[in-house]
Amino acid sequence: MASDLAALNPDAQVMVFPHLEILPYDIIAQGHEVAASRLTVLEALIAPPAPAAGDRRRGRLMIVTPVEALTRRLPPPADLARHRVELSVGKRYDLEELQSSLAMSGHERVEAVETPGQFAVRGGILDLFLLTREQPVRAEFLGDQLESLRRFDPLTQRSTGETDREQVFAASEFLPGPDRAASGMAAISAELARTAAGLDAAGKSLEAEKLRARVEGHLERIAAADMAGLEQYLPYFYGDACMLLDSAGRRAGGL
CATH class of the missing domain: 4.10.860 (DNA Excision Repair, Uvrb; Chain A)
Incomplete structure (x- = not known):
């Protein structure tokens, strides 16, 4: 359905928001693909990226989702938005605070990043594999100033391209303070x-x-x-929990 909608609506960005399978008092391991798809949609709703020059879609968003996902409660957008950090080349950051922020947003600290949702720090180098990205990014600092951002292959460690900025989003939907x-x-x-x-x-x-x-x-x-796999407890932590339609608001072009 998503591919059909994309073909019929070339002026829109079509995304899929899959259902998160949860059984009462059970832990269901969710693959990175499901979690990444859901977080990509939530990120687009909370912090929509500016359309690239010449992009006809102009930021319009259409979401394809099953009914079950529409009725599942989500944390309020503001709670997820507080985990958003923008890394920009030339700006100054406290690397210790940045590491703490990544851990609080659900990222796992490891010796070397291999899979999405991980980060590693060696001296003034921060490797970060966001759940919503296909490749990790390497942030190189000189003191507290961010000197460069490079995407790289986690297997070969070879750089695959540079970027001026990276939007860091939560690695989990369920992150109560x-x-x-x-x-x-x-x-x-x-x-x-x-x-x-x-x-x-x-x-x-x-x-x-x-x-x-x-x-x-x-x-x-x-x-x-x-919190991984414990999303069934979400209503106990968020009296102001919402649903996908609440988060979509005016941003979504259709559901």
Whole structure:
């Protein structure tokens, strides 16, 4: 459908927003492709890129998505937008703060980047593989000034091109800050206590113990800022959660 829409609407940018498969109290591993597709759409809605010179699409956006994805709650746009950072050659950055920002936005620090969602730091060099990009970028600093941005092949380490700027976006949809994390965990714990007590009262102690073990394990991961696969808990952290149509607003040309 997306390819057909693109052919029929050459003046629009057509994107696919896939459904995130989530089962209650279960962890479903999501491939990078699904996560990247969803984050690419959210990034375009929150921080639409300026159309290139001569681009007839003029920033128009059409989104193809299943009904299930429309009804799934998402963090408010402002919460995702706070993780956006623009890297621009010639500007000055605190590399320590930048590393902290990347970690808080869901990126994993490693020795050498190999897959999307990772970053590595060696001296004044920052390698960053954004989830929404096909290749990583290497940022070279002289002191606190960004001297260059180069895309490179993670296998050969060879440069494939230069760029003047890079928009850094979150590597996950589910990134509650400290305040939201504390209140969300308290809400989960309270509901766990009520539900487990009800199971105990009904003579289902084994089910209650299994539930406690599973959810307490999830709470430990959340406390360690490991949110991957725990999106079913999102409503506990975002009282102001929205849906895709809310995020789209005037930006989308169609859904």
